[in-house]
Each structure stands twice: as C-alpha cells, then as structure tokens.
Amino acid sequence: MTKVADQWLRDILILLAQNRTVTRAEILEVTGYNPASVSHALRYLTRAGVILKVGKLESKAGRRQEILQINADAGFLAAIDLEGSKIRFALTNLVGDVRYRWEEEVRVGEALDGRRVVHGLQRVFANLSSEQRGRVLAIGVCHPGFQNRDGCVTAINIGWNDFPIREQLVRAYALPVFLEGAHQTYVQAERWLGTARHARNCVYVIVGQGIGAGCFVDDHLLEGASGVGGEFGHVVSDPEAPDQCTCGRRGCLEAIASAPNIVRQYVEATTRGRSKVMREVDLAFLLDEARHNEPTALKVVDRAARSLGIALSQLVQILSPELIVLGGDIVSGQDLFLPRIRTVLASFVTPKLGDAVRITVSSLGLDIGLKGAAAMAFRRSILDSKLLREQICGPIAAMQRADGRKSRKSSADSSSKPG
Amino acid sequence: MTKVADQWLRDILILLAQNRTVTRAEILEVTGYNPASVSHALRYLTRAGVILKVGKLESKAGRRQEILQINADAGFLAAIDLEGSKIRFALTNLVGDVRYRWEEEVRVGEALDGRRVVHGLQRVFANLSSEQRGRVLAIGVCHPGFQNRDGCVTAINIGWNDFPIREQLVRAYALPVFLEGAHQTYVQAERWLGTARHARNCVYVIVGQGIGAGCFVDDHLLEGASGVGGEFGHVVSDPEAPDQCTCGRRGCLEAIASAPNIVRQYVEATTRGRSKVMREVDLAFLLDEARHNEPTALKVVDRAARSLGIALSQLVQILSPELIVLGGDIVSGQDLFLPRIRTVLASFVTPKLGDAVRITVSSLGLDIGLKGAAAMAFRRSILDSKLLREQICGPIAAMQRADGRKSRKSSADSSSKPG
Numbered sequence: 095m096t097k098v099a100d101q102w103l104r105d106i107l108i109l110l111a112q113n114r115t116v117t118r119a120e121i122l123e124v125t126g127y128n129p130a131s132v133s134h135a136l137r138y139l140t141r142a143g144v145i146l147k148v149g150k151l152e153s154k155a156g157r158r159q160e161i162l163q164i165n166a167d168a169g170f171l172a173a174i175d176l177e178g179s180k181i182r183f184a185l186t187n188l189v190g191d192v193r194y195r196w197e198e199e200v201r202v203g204e205a206l207d208g209r210r211v212v213h214g215l216q217r218v219f220a221n222l223s224s225e226q227r228g229r230v231l232a233i234g235v236c237h238p239g240f241q242n243r244d245g246c247v248t249a250i251n252i253g254w255n256d257f258p259i260r261e262q263l264v265r266a267y268a269l270p271v272f273l274e275g276a277h278q279t280y281v282q283a284e285r286w287l288g289t290a291r292h293a294r295n296c297v298y299v300i301v302g303q304g305i306g307a308g309c310f311v312d313d314h315l316l317e318g319a320s321g322v323g324g325e326f327g328h329v330v331s332d333p334e335a336p337d338q339c340t341c342g343r344r345g346c347l348e349a350i351a352s353a354p355n356i357v358r359q360y361v362e363a364t365t366r367g368r369s370k371v372m373r374e375v376d377l378a379f380l381l382d383e384a385r386h387n388e389p390t391a392l393k394v395v396d397r398a399a400r401s402l403g404i405a406l407s408q409l410v411q412i413l414s415p416e417l418i419v420l421g422g423d424i425v426s427g428q429d430l431f432l433p434r435i436r437t438v439l440a441s442f443v444t445p446k447l448g449d450a451v452r453i454t455v456s457s458l459g460l461d462i463g464l465k466g467a468a469a470m471a472f473r474r475s476i477l478d479s480k481l482l483r484e485q486i487c488g489p490i491a492a493m494q495r496a497d498g499r500k501s502r503k504s505s506a507d508s509s510s511k512p513g
Numbered sequence: 514m515t516k517v518a519d520q521w522l523r524d525i526l527i528l529l530a531q532n533r534t535v536t537r538a539e540i541l542e543v544t545g546y547n548p549a550s551v552s553h554a555l556r557y558l559t560r561a562g563v564i565l566k567v568g569k570l571e572s573k574a575g576r577r578q579e580i581l582q583i584n585a586d587a588g589f590l591a592a593i594d595l596e597g598s599k600i601r602f603a604l605t606n607l608v609g610d611v612r613y614r615w616e617e618e619v620r621v622g623e624a625l626d627g628r629r630v631v632h633g634l635q636r637v638f639a640n641l642s643s644e645q646r647g648r649v650l651a652i653g654v655c656h657p658g659f660q661n662r663d664g665c666v667t668a669i670n671i672g673w674n675d676f677p678i679r680e681q682l683v684r685a686y687a688l689p690v691f692l693e694g695a696h697q698t699y700v701q702a703e704r705w706l707g708t709a710r711h712a713r714n715c716v717y718v719i720v721g722q723g724i725g726a727g728c729f730v731d732d733h734l735l736e737g738a739s740g741v742g743g744e745f746g747h748v749v750s751d752p753e754a755p756d757q758c759t760c761g762r763r764g765c766l767e768a769i770a771s772a773p774n775i776v777r778q779y780v781e782a783t784t785r786g787r788s789k790v791m792r793e794v795d796l797a798f799l800l801d802e803a804r805h806n807e808p809t810a811l812k813v814v815d816r817a818a819r820s821l822g823i824a825l826s827q828l829v830q831i832l833s834p835e836l837i838v839l840g841g842d843i844v845s846g847q848d849l850f851l852p853r854i855r856t857v858l859a860s861f862v863t864p865k866l867g868d869a870v871r872i873t874v875s876s877l878g879l880d881i882g883l884k885g886a887a888a889m890a891f892r893r894s895i896l897d898s899k900l901l902r903e904q905i906c907g908p909i910a911a912m913q914r915a916d917g918r919k920s921r922k923s924s925a926d927s928s929s930k931p932g
Contacts, residue, residue, distance in 0.1 A: 295738040309831070311730050311737070318730070318833025319714040320869040329830045330861045333751065333823055341863060404752055408827040411748045412728070414737025442749045444760060450739040 100479050102127060102135035103487070107476050110145060110164040111189060111469075112291055117151060117159040136162065142487035144168050164188055169486060170226070171471045172215060172233040172269070175463030176252060177276040181211060184461070185218040185230070186468040190287040192461060194218040205253025212266045219267075231485050232270040233263055234471030236279035236463040245273055270481060272474045276300075276463060277326075278315060280456075281308025283466030284419050286473070288458045293417040297409060298456070299326060301402065302422030305348040311413060327352070331405040347405045351398040353377050353423040359394045381427040395430050402431070403438025410443045410451055421456035428455045519898050521546060521554040522906070526895050529564060529583040530608060530888075531710055536570060536578040555581065561906035563587050583607055588905060589645065590890045591634060591652040591688070594882030595671060596695040600630060603880070604637040604649070605887040609706040611880060613637040624672025631685045638686075650904050651689040652682055653890030655698035655882040664692055689900060691893045695719075695882065696745075697734060699875075700727025702885030703838050705892070707877045712836040716828060717875070718745060720821065721841030724767040730832060746771070750824040766824045770817040772796050772842040778813045800846045814849050821850070822857025829862045829870055840875035847874045 105125045110116055121132055139145045144165055151159040166187045175182040179202060185194040196217040200206055219227060237259070239249025245260025263271045274282070281290070281298035290296035294313040300306050305327035309316040327348035328341055339349035349355055360380050383391035406418060424431055432453065440448055458465060475481040524544045529535055540551055558564040563584055570578040585606045594601040598621060604613040615636040619625055638646060656678070658668025664679025682690045693701070700709075700717035709715035713732040719725050724746035728735040746767035747760055758768035768774055779799050802810035825837060843850055851872065859867055877884055894900040 293738075307831070311735055312733060314731060314733050316730055316832070318866075318869075319712075319835035320833045320866050325830045325833070325863050325866055328863045329827050330823060333861070334753070343861070404749060405827075408748050408824075409831055411744045412726070412828055412831055413735070414739045414744070416738035442752070442762070444744050444747045447737075447739050447744055450737075 098135050098138045099131070100482060102131055103139065103482060104476050106132070106135055106139065107144065107164070107486075108473070110162060111472065112286060114189065115148065115161050115163045117161055119159055121162075139487070144487060166191065168229070169472075170222075170230045171468040172218065172230055172267075173236070173464040173467035173471070174211060174215060174233065175236045175279075175461075175467060176206070176211065176247075176249075177236055177238045177463050181206070181214055182461070182464050183214050183218050184464040184468065185222070186465065188472060190283075190465045190469055192464065194221055195461075195464075200252070202251075208254075208257055208259060208262060211259065212262050215263070215267070230269060231481065232272060232471040232475045233267060234279075234467030234469075234474075235259065235263070235271065235273045236276055236467040236470075237273055238276055240275065241273045245271065247273065270471075270475065270478070270485075272467075272471045274467065274470050277306040277308040278317075279308070279466035279470060280421060280462050281310060281419075281466075282315065282470045282473070283458055283462045284456065285310050286469040287465050288456065288462075289419050289454055290417050293415070295413065295415045296417040296419065297413065297415045298419045298421060299406070300422040301351060301420060301424035302353055305352050307409070309413060309415070326405065326409065329405045329408060331401045331408075335401075347401055350401040351405075356380065356394055356398050359397065360391060363390045363394065377423055378426065381430060384427075384430055395427070396434060399431050399434035400438050403435045404442055406435065406453075407439050407442035410439065410447050414447050414450060416450055416452065418451060418453040419456050420453070421458070421462060425455045517554050517557045518550070519901060521550055522558065522901060523895050525551070525554055525558065526563065526583070526905075527892070529581060530891065531705060533608065534567065534580050534582045536580055538578055540581075558906070563906060585610065587648070588891075589641075589649045590887040591637065591649055591686075592655070592883040592886040592890070593630060593634060593652065594655045594698075594880075594886060595625070595630065595666075595668075596655055596657045596882055600625070600633055601880070601883050602633050602637050603883040603887065604641070605884065607891060609702075609884045609888050611883065613640055614880075614883070619671070621670075627673075627676055627678060627681060630678065631681050634682070634686070649688060650900065651691060651890040651894045652686060653698075653886035653888075653893075654678065654682070654690065654692045655695055655886040655889075656692055657695055659694065660692045664690065666692065689890075689894065689897070689904075691890045693886065693889050696725040696727040697736075698727070698885035698889060699840060699881050700729060700838075700885075701734065701889045701892070702877055702881045703875065704729050705888040706884050707875060707881075708838050708873055709836050712834070714832065714834045715836040715838065716832065716834045717838045717840060718821075718825070719841040720770060720839060720843035721772055724771050726828070728832060728834070745824065745828065748824045748827060750820045750827075754820075766820055769820040770824075775799065775813055775817050778816065779810060782809045782813065796842055797845065800849060803846075803849055814846070815853060818850050818853035819857050822854045823861055825854065825872075826858050826861035829858065829866050833866050834870055837870060837872040838875050839872070840877070840881060844874045 106121055109121060109124055118132065122129060125132065146163050146165045147160050148163045149161045151161055166189045169188050171186050173184045173186060179200060181198045181200055183196040184192045186192050196214060198210065198214055237247045237249060238251050239247060241247050242256065246256040246258045247254050248256055260271045260273060277300065280300060281296065284290040284298045285296060295311060297307055297309045307326035328339065328346045330345045331347045331350065332345050335345035335350060337349035338344055339346035357375055357377055357380060361375050380391050380394065384395045436453060456462060475486060525540055528540060528543055537551065541548060565582050565584045566579050567582045568580045570580055585608045588607050590605050592603045592605060598619060600617045600619055602615040603611045605611050615633060617629065617633055656666045656668060657670055658666055660666050661675065665675040665677045666673050667675055679690045679692060696719065699719060700715065703709040703717045704715060714730060716726055716728045726745035747758065747765045749764045750766045750769065751764050754764035754769060756768035757763055758765035776794055776796055776799060780794055799810050799813065803814045855872060858872065875881060894905060
C-alpha cells in the first residue's frame with residue numbers, strides 16, 4: 095500500500111481546522127490531490143481518531159457526500175500570553191476552544207519572574223487525567239518584544255533580556271514549545287479562528303497602549319528580513335507632526351493614535367493655559383465626550399482616525415489586503431473610529447485596492463493572544479513531521495488500539511459466558 | 514525504483530537556476546531532502562540533460578564534491594516586453610542570457626496593434642533550427658496594466674481593453690504563455706538574475722515615467738487581494754502636498770518623485786513670473802544643474818528624494834525587506850538620489866529594520882522586462898508538472914535517446930568494420 099504522505103495529512107488537517115466541517119469533494123477541490131490519495135489520507139486520519147465523520151450530505155447528483163470534521167478534543171494545546179498587564183494561561187482543544195484558563199496579575203514596570211510563567215501553567219494542567227495529559231501536543235507562547243533562534247525572549251516591558259523561556263518550559267513539561275511575537279500571534283488568531291478565516295490577505299492592527307500589525311500575504315505570515323514585519327506603529331503617517339514618539343522620532347502613527355496618546359492630546363488641549371491637569375481623563379471618558387459632540391474630544395478623535403486612515407492607506411497600497419481587523423482599545427470606540435477611518439482610507443487609496451479591502455473590528459476579545467498561541471502551536475505541530483506522526487496521529491492511534499483490544503476482550507468475555 | 518517526485522526536481526532546478534553552480538552537499542542542506550532522493554533526482558536531471566556535472570571540489574574531509582550546473586542552453590524561453598516606449602522581443606536560454614533580440618517602436622498615445630506583438634516574436638524564432646525551436650519551453654510576457662484570469666490585458670497606455678494576448682500567442686506558437694504585470698516582472702528579474710539573487714525579502718522600485726514596486730516577501734512574490742500588491746506610486750507620502758496626481762488625488766509619491774514630475778517642479782519654479790516656458794528641460798539637464806549646485810534643481814531633487822525616502826520608510830516598516838533595488842530613470846541620478854534617500858530613510862525607520870535593509874540601484878538595464886519575463890516563464894514551467902516532465906525533462910531526454918541510438922549505431926558501424 096502507498097505510504098500516506100505527510101503533505102496530504104497536513105493539507106487536510108489545516109483545511110479541517112479552518113473550516114470545521116468539510117466534504118470529501120471540497121478536500122479534493124482545494125488540495126488538488128487525486129481521489130485515491132485523499133481517501134487513503136482520510137482513512138489514516140479517521141483511524142488515528144483525529145477526524146470524524148459527522149453526517150452525510152445529499153448531493154444534487156444523488157450521491158451522498160460524507161461530512162468530515164476535526165475531532166476537536168482529540169488533542170489539547172497549552173497557551174501562555176505574556177503581553178499586557180496580566181500573564182494568561184489556557185488549555186484549548188484543537189479548534190481553539192478554551193477548556194481551562196488561569197491568569198495572574200503582573201506589576202507594571204517590574205521585571206517578570208520567569209518561574210511564575212513556568213509554574214502558572216501547572217494550574218491549567220492540574221485538572222487533567224494522566225491520559226488527557228498525554229494528549230497535550232505542545233505549548234504556544236505569545237510574547238512581547240523579540241525572540242532569538244534559541245527561544246530566548248527580550249522584551250523591555252516585562253524586563254526580560256534573552257530570557258530562556260523555551261528551554262525552561264521544555265525542561266518543566268517535556269513538550270514542544272513554540273514562541274511567537276504578539277502581533278504575529280494576533281493575526282494568526284484572526285486568520286485561523288476569527289474574522290479572517292476566509293481571507294488569505296489580511297492584516298490585524300492592534301491600537302492600544304501601542305500600535306502594531308501582523309499580516310498574512312497570500313496566506314503566508316509576513317516575517318520580513320528582521321523577523322518582525324509589520325512594525326506598523328512606527329510608520330511615519332505625518333512627517334511634519336510634532337508628536338514625540340517613545341522610539342525617539344516624531345510623527346510616528348503610535349505617537350498620534352495609540353490610546354495613551356489620544357488621551358494625552360485631549361489633556362493637553364483641555365488644560366492649555368490652566369494650571370489644573372485633568373488627571374481623571376481616560377479613553378472611555380474621552381470617547382463619551384466625543385459621542386456628546388464635545389469639540390476638543392471630537393478633534394482628537396478626528397486627528398487619530400485621520401492618522402490611522404493615512405497609515406492604513408499606505409499599508410493597503412503596498413500589501414493590498416482583503417481584510418483589515420482592528421483590535422485593542424479602539425474596539426470600544428469603533429462607532430466613532432470606523433466611519434472616520436473608512437472615509438480617510440477611501441480618499442487615500444487607489445480605487446481598485448480600496449474596493450478590494452474591508453475593514454472591521456476583532457471579535458476575539460481578551461483571549462486573542464491565548465487563542466492565537468494555541469492555533470499557532472497546533473499549526474507548527476502539524477508542520478513538524480515527527481510531531482504530526484507521533485503526537486497528533488500517534489498516541490491517539492495507540493489509544494484506539496488499546497480500546498480495540500479492550501472491546502475485543504470484553505466481547506470475548508461475553509462470548510465465553512454460557513448462552 | 515522510487516518515482517522521482519516533481520517537488521525534488523523543482524527545488525533542485527530552482528536552486529541551480531538561482532546559483533548557477535551548486536554542490537550536492539549544498540542541495541542536501543538547502544532542500545533538507547534525504548541523500549537517496551537527491552541522488553535519484555540528480556541522476557534523472559542529468560540523464561534528461563537539464564543539468565551538467567562541471568567539475569569537482571576538494572572538500573576539507575578529502576571527499577571530492579561534484580559541482581553541478583544548469584545546462585543553460587538545454588532550453589529556450591521567448592520573452593516579450595510591452596512596457597514603455599518600445600515592444601521588445603527576446604529569446605533567452607534557461608539562465609536569462611539573451612540569445613536573440615528584436616525591438617519595434619511604438620507610437621505613444623496610439624493603440625498598439627496586437628498583431629504586431631504576435632508577428633514580432635517570429636523575428637527571434639527565425640534563426641532557430643527546427644530542433645532548437647522544439648526546445649523553446651514557453652513564452653513570457655511583461656505587460657503594463659492588468660490581466661484577467663483568461664489572459665486578457667487591459668492597459669491604458671497601449672490602448673488595450675481586455676485584449677486576448679495569451680490566446681493569440683498560444684494560437685500562433687502552440688506554446689504555453691505566461692503573463693505578468695511589469696512591476697512583478699521586474700522584481701522577478703532582480704530576484705532570479707540580478708542583485709537580489711540572495712535576498713528572500715526584496716523590493717524593486719521603478720522611478721521613471723511613473724513609480725511602482727514589486728515585492729518578494731519571505732521568498733514569495735507579493736500579489737495581494739487585488740493581484741497588484743505594490744501600488745507604490747500612489748502611496749500618499751505627504752498628505753498635505755498640493756501636487757496633483759494623474760490618479761486624481763493629491764500627495765501621491767508619483768506626483769512628486771516620478772521623472773516627469775521632477776522636471777515639472779523645476780520648470781514651474783524656474784519659469785515662475787516669467788512668460789517664457791523652458792521647454793528644453795529634461796531630467797538629464799536638471800540633474801546636471803543639481804550637480805553644479807544650482808539651488809532650484811537641488812531643491813527639486815531634495816524634495817523628490819525626501820518623498821521617496823518617506824514612502825520607502827513606510828514600506829520598510831511594513832515589509833522589512835533586506836534589499837531595495839531602485840530602477841528606471843533614477844539610476845542616471847543615483848549619485849544625487851541615493852545618499853539623500855538613505856539619510857531620509859534612516860531618520861524615519863525603526864533602527865532594527867533600518868539596519869537590516871540595504872538600498873542600491875538595478876544593474877539589469879533596459880532588458881529587465883525581457884529577462885524578468887523569461888525567468889518568470891521558466892519558473893512557471895518548472896511549477897507545472899506536465900511542462901516539467903514533458904517539456905523541460907522530456908524532449909531533451911528524447912533527444913538524448915536519439916543521440917544514444919545514433920552513437921550506438923555509429924559504434925555498431927565501427928565495430929562491424931573489419932578489425
């Protein structure tokens with residue numbers, strides 16, 4: 095019998111993970127493989143327990159089409175999100191549903207103790223039986239800053255300088271560990287579990303404490319020469335702008351349109367000439383003022399939206415995405431920002447590219463980093479031949495073989511009873 | 514015997530096409546295939562006459578490493594370049610050397626007669642023997658404007674509206690025809706035959722009559738949702754600029770930094786208040802004036818360089834390329850433009866990304882479109898399984914079989930002679 099090629103398994107698993115239910119005909123159409131190869135791979139995956147037949151579809155020609163689905167709980171992924179004001183931990187199934195979740199506060203401005211990250215993960219493992227523990231495929235980590243080739247992370251906001259997080263997690267849990275920067279993790283969450291599930295060219299832009307972007311280009315995660323494509327916060331949207339950026343330059347998008355800088359401009363404008371600084375202002379207050387047509391708040395919102403719209407127009411001219419997903423603090427002000435950004439964008443992009451792109455807000459919420467890290471770890475496990483065969487298809491197949499022996503044994507037991 | 518997989522052949526051919534000479538050890542390292550598969554594929558390609566053993570390298574361990582090379586003249590590609598003020602035709606070998614070349618004048622502003630394109634190609638075929646004609650693999654076309662799925666081209670500057678160029682060429686020459694937009698063709702020429710041969714993340718920016726870019730992202734040609742990623746000329750580099758663009762908007766990079774617009778600004782500045790318009794000014798004149806420190810010319814060059822530098826900084830922030838290649842009219846003013854662009858770029862990009870990127874000018878000259886079209890057609894032929902087996906490896910293998918019969922026959926002849 096022909097060997098089942100890794101590539102067949104990969105393409106089918108990724109298609110199923112992305113679409114939840116798929117027919118055999120759809121697999122043939124998307125993959126372009128011959129029917130014999132697909133049947134062969136489907137038998138292998140079904141036997142391994144990774145996919146399930148969930149029903150039949152009556153086709154027009156009268157032939158019944160089997161509907162296939164990934165066996166969502168055939169395996170688990172552990173996820174850690176180090177970005178932001180908390181450390182978040184989760185255990186998800188193969189399609190990104192969070193099964194166990196844990197979070198811990200982080201003191202802003204204080205170096206994060208790596209042991210807290212390693213130990214924290216135990217909380218989500220604590221509820222698993224040893225059989226379930228054996229089905230955890232990998233650990234995915236969404237981190238701020240940069241990683242090097244050895245899996246060490248450098249990130250100012252958690253005070254890490256080449257911290258060997260991968261090595262420590264591997265040592266503690268004996269599982270494969272995959273790391274990804276935050277923006278890249280977010281866009282993977284959108285591409286595989288969120289709004290961008292059908293968009294091969296999509297961009298996720300976070301507008302929060304800072305601004306950043308992750309991009310899929312023709313279904314390929316953009317990395318670039320420096321490994322950090324999408325340093326979108328430091329695009330100079332207005333070369334003449336006086337706004338000082340934390341990076342030391344002026345006119346960066348982030349210096350005008352990040353949440354703290356939106357608030358800063360409002361505070362500067364409203365306290366001009368007054369001695370009393372309005373310390374109680376936050377983004378929610380400012381957005382409410384703008385909704386009540388308070389002129390200063392509206393002016394600040396207009397300026398930030400214009401800056402975002404111009405920077406997005408530059409991105410659209412270069413990448414021509416079909417979908418832009420906005421996330422972060424801006425989601426709470428989408429009623430104000432989205433129409434303004436759309437107007438600016440339309441006036442600054444070539445119509446052909448403007449017509450092709452849709453702009454929306456994220457619906458993945460606070461768990462986007464966890465979901466993205468889990469989805470990323472699952473994809474990377476599929477791409478690794480050893481993990482694909484031994485972890486994803488292996489233990490499940492072994493388990494089924496054990497079940498088979500058990501059921502054969504019990505039927506043998508019952509047959510030995512006097513009839 | 515195991516079948517030689519298409520993918521092995523593809524990966525090895527592309528590696529050889531890109532590096533000219535490669536050792537077996539390098540192939541193993543880059544492809545990651547097992548030694549048996551590589552040996553098997555190399556035997557197949559050698560027998561087919563597509564690759565040659567050209568010598569041996571003494572390795573440190575004392576083992577002699579065979580050096581392999583693509584058999585450059587094992588096949589030919591026909592190329593047509595429709596961009597610009599001429600129609601250009603060429604026949605190249607497999608590594609992009611132009612063997613025959615022909616060009617015809619096009620009247621600017623007049624619709625191009627498609628029959629001239631079809632018939633013009635005969636000129637480069639005229640010198641081929643029927644055996645050589647049989648070794649032409651495909652036709653590559655570099656076109657302005659856009660193509661649709663049926664291979665029809667729409668381009669204002671040659672007056673085409675859904676002109677079925679692919680169909681007409683296929684009908685006339687019975688060869689596979691591959692079309693590509695000009696900017697995408699140029700960057701493919703640089704990536705496969707030019708300065709970017711080792712740059713997986715590279716951008717080619719043409720600054721001439723217009724401005725446009727083609728981009729490789731992690732070795733993948735950027736297409737985007739609209740199929741025309743890199744509409745770089747219409748990036749708004751300065752939202753407040755008064756310069757009116759041909760696209761109807763203001764502040765586009767092209768409206769400030771294209772060759773005609775550089776000249777326009779100089780003419781506007783020097784004739785201000787005077788009745789006589791300096792009609793004799795062209796880019797060469799202006800550049801010479803700038804080289805002699807004429808203030809108005811310098812001011813115009815500074816402004817164009819700043820606009821290019823800012824727009825490139827936006828591109829670098831988003832894509833993080835390792836190499837930017839500038840081509841077109843700007844090459845003749847590289848002494849003026851390059852240092853200025855580098856300074857602006859450095860001040861507007863994140864240092865990490867700025868450090869990773871190098872900026873240079875194209876060395877492929879006028880034939881970049883022809884070379885790119887030929888390289889593109891060869892790559893696409895390799896990717897097509899039928900063409901790979903029947904055209905690239907097939908006729909050559911058949912030819913060798915015929916040669917083999919001939920030489921066997923001649924040795925039989927000689928052996929039949931009385932000894």
